[in-house]
Amino acid sequence: MTAFELDWSRSAGRRRLLLIFLVLAPTFIACGTMASILPSRGGSPLEIVLLAVFAVLFAWISVGFWTALMGFFLLLQRRNRYSVSNVCEGLGFSIENPHARTAVLIPIYNEDVKRVFAGLKTVYDSLAATGSLDRFDFFVLSDTTDPDVWVQEEEGWHRFCTEQDAFGRVFYRKRRSNAKRKSGNVADFCRRWGKNYRYMIVFDADSIMAGRTMVRMVQMMEARPDIGILQTPPAGVNRETLLARAQQFANRVYGPMFAAGLHFWQLGDAQYWGHNAIIRVEPFIRHCELPRLPGKGPLGGDILSHDFVESALMRRAGYGVWLAYDLDGSYEETPPTLLDELKRDRRWCQGNLQHLRLIFSRGFFPAHRALFLNGILSYGSALLWLAFLLISSAQAVAEVYLEPVYFLDTKTLFPQWPVWRPHWALALLGSTAVLLFLPKFFSYALALLRDPAARLYGGRLRLACGILLEVALSTLLAPVRMLHHSVFILSTILGKNVGWPTQSRDDRGTPWADAVDVHWWGTILGILWGALVYLTNPSFFWWISPIILSLVLSIPLSVLTSRASLGKAFRRAGFFTTPEETEPPLELRELAKTLQEEAPYSPLPLSPRQGFLRAVTDPCVHALHTSLLLRYKKGAPAREEARQALVEKALRSGPDSLSSKEKMTLLNDPFHLAELHRRVWELEDDKQAARWGLSQPSVD
Amino acid sequence: MTGLPKNIPADTHQERAAWRTSRDRVLLYLRGLDLPPFEDLDLAAASLRACGACEEPAAEGLGSPSPAEAMESLFNLLEEQRPEGLLGMRRIPSCPSLNRGVMVAEPMDRVPWKTAFVRWMRRWRRELFAREGAR
Incomplete structure (x- = not known):
C-alpha cells in the first residue's frame, strides 16, 4: 500500500466514524422524543415496533442529510487534496501513451436506434475535436431481441461507418444469447477483445459524454494506477415531460452537493453506477466476473444490480473505486414518466434485494457492505415508511376504542394520565423536515455563491421557485413511490421474478388507461385508509392527509407529470431550468x-x-444483414426442414403471420433468408407482393 | 385499369400489364441496390432481354416475361457481373479479430444468506475475541 493509499484510507475511516456519530446521536434523541409522544411512552408492543421502524427511518434520512452537508462544505473549499482530478492540473487534452487504448462500450437492448447512433456520432465528433480519437475504439454491443430493431441497428452502424469513414474504429456486435444481461454483455466484450485495451468507458444507451471529459478520465487512470473504476456523476438532460424536467433540475441543483458528500466519506470505496464510468480492463477481467447466485427465485440466479457488486469486487482486489465528483461533461437521460420510473425501479429493487445474499460474503470492504445495505434500504425504506404509517394509523384508531390504562401493574400513588404533547410532536416533525429539506436550501446557497444572479437557472427567484415546486412535486409523488416500492419488495420476497423490459426513452406520455391500470388499487387504498382514519380519529387524519391526498390523486398525478406539454409550459415560465x-x-x-x-x-x-x-x-439491407452474420453452418435436417417450413409460411401468409421468435430464426439463418428474399421478389401475385412492400394491391 | 387503348386485343392488354409488372419489379430492385448511374438501367435492360422480352412488341405480341422470370434473370446477371460496391457478396467484418481471454468468477461465499450470515457472525466474533479466547 502506497503512502497516499494509506493516507486516504485513514481519512476515510475517520470520516466514516464522524458520519456514524452524526447519524446515531440525533437518532437516539429523536427516538426518545418519539417515545415520549406515544401514549404508553413506547411501552406497548405496537409502540416498540413503531419506535424500531422510526429509528431506522430517521437514521436513513440522516445519512442523506449529513452527506449533503459534508458535500456543501467540501464544495466551499477551493481545493480538495483527495480529488482525483488534481492529477490533471496543467495537462492538455492529449493522451501521450499510445498503449493507453480505450474501448467505449455502448450496450444496447431494444433501444431507439436513431438515438443510439446520434449519441455515438456526438461522442465520436467530440472526441475527434480533442485530437485523441485514435486512442479510442467504439463498440455497440447489442443484446436486442426485437427482429425489427436488430436490422435497424445494423443499418445504423453501417451508415455511421460509411458516413464517418469509421470502419475499423466503430464496431457492432450482436449477441445471440443475452445471458447475464448487461453485465454478461460487457463480460462477453472483455473475453473477446478485452486484452486489446487498457481501459473501457461504459455507456448506457442514452449516455453522452464530452470528448474532453473522456480524455481527462483516461489521463486520471494513467496517473493513478491504483484506481480500478472511476465514476463520473452524470447530469440528467434532454427530457421534456414535467416529471423528468423536475428530476433533471433536482439532479443538477442538488446532485453536485450529494456527489461531493459521497466522495467526502467514501473516497476510494465509492460505487460504480453501471455507466458513464471508466474501468481498468485487466483487473476487471481478472476479478469482476459475477457468479450466478445459487438457488431459484428472485434472490437467486443472475445478479441484476451488477454495478454495485463489480465495484465491491474491484475494491476487494485492491483497486480503488473513486467518484470524480468535479468532472463535468457527463450526461444521461432520466425516465420520462412515473410508470417508466416504476418499471425501472422494479428491476433495481430486485437487484438490490439480491445483495442480501452478498452482504456477508468474505473479503468485501466494510464500506461496500454498507453500500449494499444502503441499496437495500433505498427500497426497504419504502416498506418501513408504509409500515410506520400503517402502525401509526392503527395506533390512532386503537386509541379511540381502547380504554386508557391509568394504573399499571406496579403500585403507584398517582394514575398515569395519557398526555398529548403537540409541541413535541411538532418538534419531531420539524426536525424530520429539516433533515429532508435543509439540503435543498444548502444547494440554493451554493448555486448563489457560485453565481449570485443564478443566471443559468433562470434567475434567483426562478431557482427558488423551482426548488419549492420540486419539493411540492416530490412530496406529492413520494407516497405513490412508497406504495409501489413496498409492493415490489413484497412481490420479490414472495418469489415473483422480474423480466428485462425495454426502457422507454421518449416523451410520449402516459395514457389515462395505463395510469388507471397501474394506480387504481393505490387510489382505492388511499380512499379507504383516509375514510377509516377520518371517521374514527379526525384529528389524526390531518397528520396523514398529505399521504392520503397523494394516493387518491395518483392517477391524475401520473398522467399529468408525464405530459411533455406541461413540462414545456414550465420551461417557458422559466421553472426547472438547468444550465x-x-x-x-x-x-x-x-x-x-x-x-x-x-x-x-x-x-x-x-x-x-x-x-x-x-x-x-430491401436488397441493400438484405445484403448487409447476411454479410454481417457470422459464419453459418447448416444444421440438422430436422432444423433445416423447420426453417424451410417457416419460409413457406411467410410466403403463403405474409410477414405478419410470423411471430417475433420466428422472425429472429429466419434472420439468424442467411441461407433461408436469402431464399425468402429471392422468392419474395419473384412473387407473381400483386397482393402477396404488396405485403412485402413491393407494390400496391390493384383496386378491382 | 391498365390504361391501354381500347382497340388493343385482350391478350395484349394482359401481356403489357405483365410486362409492366416485370419491368417495374426489376427496376425497383435495382433502385434498391443504389448502383452507380446508368449501371442499373443497363442491368435492367440486359436482364429483361435475357429472359426473352421482345423489343418489337407490336410485331409478334409483347413476349413479356413474368416477374419471376425477370427477377431470376436479374439475379443470375448480378451473380455473374457482381457490380462493384454491391454488398452481400462478401462478409463484412463488423468486429475486430478475436483476441480471446478468460473471465472466471472468483470464489465468493455462494451460500444461502442465513448460512452466510451465521458464518459471518462467527468469523467476526472470532476476529474480535480471538485474543480473549486464546487465554
Missing part, C-alpha cells in the same frame, strides 16, 4: 441536430422501423 438548457453544451446541440436529420432515401414504401421486412425485401 444545460440555458447554455446547451456543444455535445447536446450536436445531438439535437443529428436527431433532426431525415431518414435516408429508400425506394421501397417501408418505414425504417420495419426492420424484418427490410431485411427480407
Whole structure:
C-alpha cells in the first residue's frame, strides 16, 4: 500500500466514524422524543415496533442529510487534496501513451436506434475535436431481441461507418444469447477483445459524454494506477415531460452537493453506477466476473444490480473505486414518466434485494457492505415508511376504542394520565423536515455563491421557485413511490421474478388507461385508509392527509407529470431550468441536430422501423444483414426442414403471420433468408407482393 | 385499369400489364441496390432481354416475361457481373479479430444468506475475541 493509499484510507475511516456519530446521536434523541409522544411512552408492543421502524427511518434520512452537508462544505473549499482530478492540473487534452487504448462500450437492448447512433456520432465528433480519437475504439454491443430493431441497428452502424469513414474504429456486435444481461454483455466484450485495451468507458444507451471529459478520465487512470473504476456523476438532460424536467433540475441543483458528500466519506470505496464510468480492463477481467447466485427465485440466479457488486469486487482486489465528483461533461437521460420510473425501479429493487445474499460474503470492504445495505434500504425504506404509517394509523384508531390504562401493574400513588404533547410532536416533525429539506436550501446557497444572479437557472427567484415546486412535486409523488416500492419488495420476497423490459426513452406520455391500470388499487387504498382514519380519529387524519391526498390523486398525478406539454409550459415560465438548457453544451446541440436529420432515401414504401421486412425485401439491407452474420453452418435436417417450413409460411401468409421468435430464426439463418428474399421478389401475385412492400394491391 | 387503348386485343392488354409488372419489379430492385448511374438501367435492360422480352412488341405480341422470370434473370446477371460496391457478396467484418481471454468468477461465499450470515457472525466474533479466547 502506497503512502497516499494509506493516507486516504485513514481519512476515510475517520470520516466514516464522524458520519456514524452524526447519524446515531440525533437518532437516539429523536427516538426518545418519539417515545415520549406515544401514549404508553413506547411501552406497548405496537409502540416498540413503531419506535424500531422510526429509528431506522430517521437514521436513513440522516445519512442523506449529513452527506449533503459534508458535500456543501467540501464544495466551499477551493481545493480538495483527495480529488482525483488534481492529477490533471496543467495537462492538455492529449493522451501521450499510445498503449493507453480505450474501448467505449455502448450496450444496447431494444433501444431507439436513431438515438443510439446520434449519441455515438456526438461522442465520436467530440472526441475527434480533442485530437485523441485514435486512442479510442467504439463498440455497440447489442443484446436486442426485437427482429425489427436488430436490422435497424445494423443499418445504423453501417451508415455511421460509411458516413464517418469509421470502419475499423466503430464496431457492432450482436449477441445471440443475452445471458447475464448487461453485465454478461460487457463480460462477453472483455473475453473477446478485452486484452486489446487498457481501459473501457461504459455507456448506457442514452449516455453522452464530452470528448474532453473522456480524455481527462483516461489521463486520471494513467496517473493513478491504483484506481480500478472511476465514476463520473452524470447530469440528467434532454427530457421534456414535467416529471423528468423536475428530476433533471433536482439532479443538477442538488446532485453536485450529494456527489461531493459521497466522495467526502467514501473516497476510494465509492460505487460504480453501471455507466458513464471508466474501468481498468485487466483487473476487471481478472476479478469482476459475477457468479450466478445459487438457488431459484428472485434472490437467486443472475445478479441484476451488477454495478454495485463489480465495484465491491474491484475494491476487494485492491483497486480503488473513486467518484470524480468535479468532472463535468457527463450526461444521461432520466425516465420520462412515473410508470417508466416504476418499471425501472422494479428491476433495481430486485437487484438490490439480491445483495442480501452478498452482504456477508468474505473479503468485501466494510464500506461496500454498507453500500449494499444502503441499496437495500433505498427500497426497504419504502416498506418501513408504509409500515410506520400503517402502525401509526392503527395506533390512532386503537386509541379511540381502547380504554386508557391509568394504573399499571406496579403500585403507584398517582394514575398515569395519557398526555398529548403537540409541541413535541411538532418538534419531531420539524426536525424530520429539516433533515429532508435543509439540503435543498444548502444547494440554493451554493448555486448563489457560485453565481449570485443564478443566471443559468433562470434567475434567483426562478431557482427558488423551482426548488419549492420540486419539493411540492416530490412530496406529492413520494407516497405513490412508497406504495409501489413496498409492493415490489413484497412481490420479490414472495418469489415473483422480474423480466428485462425495454426502457422507454421518449416523451410520449402516459395514457389515462395505463395510469388507471397501474394506480387504481393505490387510489382505492388511499380512499379507504383516509375514510377509516377520518371517521374514527379526525384529528389524526390531518397528520396523514398529505399521504392520503397523494394516493387518491395518483392517477391524475401520473398522467399529468408525464405530459411533455406541461413540462414545456414550465420551461417557458422559466421553472426547472438547468444550465444545460440555458447554455446547451456543444455535445447536446450536436445531438439535437443529428436527431433532426431525415431518414435516408429508400425506394421501397417501408418505414425504417420495419426492420424484418427490410431485411427480407430491401436488397441493400438484405445484403448487409447476411454479410454481417457470422459464419453459418447448416444444421440438422430436422432444423433445416423447420426453417424451410417457416419460409413457406411467410410466403403463403405474409410477414405478419410470423411471430417475433420466428422472425429472429429466419434472420439468424442467411441461407433461408436469402431464399425468402429471392422468392419474395419473384412473387407473381400483386397482393402477396404488396405485403412485402413491393407494390400496391390493384383496386378491382 | 391498365390504361391501354381500347382497340388493343385482350391478350395484349394482359401481356403489357405483365410486362409492366416485370419491368417495374426489376427496376425497383435495382433502385434498391443504389448502383452507380446508368449501371442499373443497363442491368435492367440486359436482364429483361435475357429472359426473352421482345423489343418489337407490336410485331409478334409483347413476349413479356413474368416477374419471376425477370427477377431470376436479374439475379443470375448480378451473380455473374457482381457490380462493384454491391454488398452481400462478401462478409463484412463488423468486429475486430478475436483476441480471446478468460473471465472466471472468483470464489465468493455462494451460500444461502442465513448460512452466510451465521458464518459471518462467527468469523467476526472470532476476529474480535480471538485474543480473549486464546487465554
